[in-house]
Amino acid sequence: MTDTAPPSSAAPARKGIFQSLEIDARLLGMIGAFVVLTLGFHLLTDGRFLTPRNVFNLTIQTVSVAIMATGMVFVIVTRHIDLSVGSLLATCSAVMAMTQTVVLPQTFGLGLEHGAIAPITILVGVVTGALIGGFHGYLVGFLGVPAFIVTLGGLLVWRNVAWYLTRGQTIGPLDGNFQLFGGIGGTLGETWSWIVGLLAVAATLIAIWQGRRSRISHGFPAKPVWAEVVLGGIATAAILGFIATLNAYKMPEGVIRRDWERLGCPSAEDCVIGYGLPISVLVLIVIAVVMTVVALRTRLGRYIFATGGNPDAAELSGINTRLLTVKVFAIMGVLCGLSAVVASARLSFHSNDIGTLDELRVIAAAVIGGTALSGGIGTIYGAILGALIMQSLQSGMAMVGVDAPFQNIVVGAVLVAAVLIDILYRKRLGVK
């Protein structure tokens, strides 16, 4: 058959810089918007926005929504939606709160602050999320109830299951080890943060190098060497810069005076300690890497995207799309469980309204991050960036002193505008 490709496919004599780097233009646009946003707030707040303290707070506030947004990418890519994630988070949080404060100490006789409480609690929370998510997926995939309806029902059901489980009470304080996943209460400290940062740099560079070697060994065109070096350099600078910023956020003197011996200070005075990487952010990074590998390098991920692109074709290719739906919603449930760990640990207690309206933030993060509701298109890093943009917008406006109603008006308008820009961009490229 003859090739009748449009002329644009002919290789141009000289490629542009961004073409050589092979960076997705949409990613570039998002990063650009994020940079403009943060610099804008930095100026408007007289330099209070891009301080180590605020960057630290911004990242730990983003984690809970970002974790769920990575799962929402899979849900939306398969042409479904999950409106129940905030309520599911509340149920997981309630189950975990009761597990660690009532069930394990009273029924199983584990003393308060027993070392096994946190791991068992987290396992229980994750399994709860997986079961509920899988049940949603079963209703959608095998019984044919639209995901919108199943999860709209779930929004009401799980919010109130959480209420019933806790009698509407605030449950706390939570287990001390459990609270380490909350953010400021659990950070790696400066040395370990650098070690994690250097490991991340090494992993990134190895991944770039192996990708290049694989393409060359098969005789495919590879990026020019300078482009690989530039990409590796940018990634290294970004990772180490991020770690340096978090390490630059120093613990207040009061905190050190209270706890100087455990923190390894020679005395209560004149001791400077940086917080470093929060454990919750490390959890998010690990989840992001795992979800990206699942999306791009596993059969499950390939089938998720194929089903989103053309469900009939996926079915005819022998993919069990019903079971796939169960898996996708179960993954979403697991992530709600993990998100509940981070969210309740950050508060140090379970509250009845935990996760309220999170479904909207999570969906917005995925959509701002370039996930198409028509299915088949979306990235994990985009969703995380989307969550970061939303959180920056919200915190920034609060710092500038924008009235509360206007904050939500702006966030809502930005969501619609982001999707509109994406549609216009795709139209110009002539792709769906």
Place this chain on the structure above:
Amino acid sequence: MDKATPLVELRDMQKSFGGIKAVDHVTIDLYPGEVVGVLGHNGAGKSVLMKMLSGAIQRDGGKILINGEEAVIANPRDARRYHIETIYQTLALADNLDAASNLFLGRELTTPLGLVDDARMEAETRKIMARLNPNFRRYSTPVSGLSGGQRQSVAIARAVYFNAKILIMDEPTAALGPAETRMVAELIGELKRQGLGIFLIDHDVHQVKALCDRAAVMKNGQLVGIVNVADVTTDDILAMIIAGKKPEHLAA
């Protein structure tokens, strides 16, 4: 032709949708190295009949025999196990994925760690495309950006790559220009020489006359008749399609 054991026997196949008999007691067989044309108006039941063989539709009654033994085909995966490959009229491509991902969809090559081996799949895709469509270059773009002919060649490559023994082609040339149609015709000839059995659903009577050994004509879900293409004229076949009657000189 080897009349010993047919490659495929569709016996007394039945399928109803609501009260309508889409396929009404149809029996057709297919021998190795044979091309059987399946003809009829829209709604005659030819696609439904073929989809029962490819596992996309479940039959209400009847039997499928492969190499003389009864076959269990409950879904497309089962059909693939019997080396039945189908090129659907809609092509059944995931538009958001590239050529290699589509070619290996459901049968991905993996690394020892169980991860999808994109590089090896692209290499294999380049090999088979070099044979089917030497001008094909666009390996890293989603197939939504390809021309009709390019998309068709990806769908054909997918059917041919996995050593099919039985091939179902649902109007493979409907969306193609003359040059591309000629290449498909050549490919059908080559596969036939390799001993594959091919069911070819087609509207073009002249093409059926040129490519097929036998023609099975359907009307309103029933089989009008099966004729040796060499024994009839195109007018005879058209008469069968329109009137639903076998020509007089063959009716005996």
